[in-house]
Amino acid sequence: MNVLGIDFGERYIGCAISTTKTKLPFALKVIDTKLSNIVESLTSIIDSYEVTKIVIGYPIGLNNNETRMSNLVDIFINEILTPNFGLDVIKVDERMTSTLITKSKKDRIDDISAIQILETYLNNV
DSSP, X not given: OOEEEEEOOSSEXXXXXXXXXXXXXXXXXXXXXXXXXXXXXXXXXXXXXXXXEEXXXXXXXXXXXXXXXXXXXXXXXXXXXXXHHOOEEEEEXXXXXXXXXXXXXXXXXXXXHHHHHHHHHHHTO
């Protein structure tokens, strides 16, 4: 089973992959939505790695309520992922994944966050 991990952001989308061969997730890329076509970029990844499932970080507030970003992730799933790829999409609680990795605001760590989201999923399957 090859699984694509996604850390969704309004501007940047981090991508990581776990394949049957590697077992361990690794970072792929950060998609800049202002510079790249999201569907084309994801299609390339999904086709290249023969992805069978997508895991996406779901930002739940510290009070366990959905947030503005939760709603944006739902829209992304319903308008981009499901209609274009037809793969199972699993939401994974991503609270504080980015803060656990780095506190730097300059470094793009979305792909590293996608690894952590993917690891969370794989550890619970």
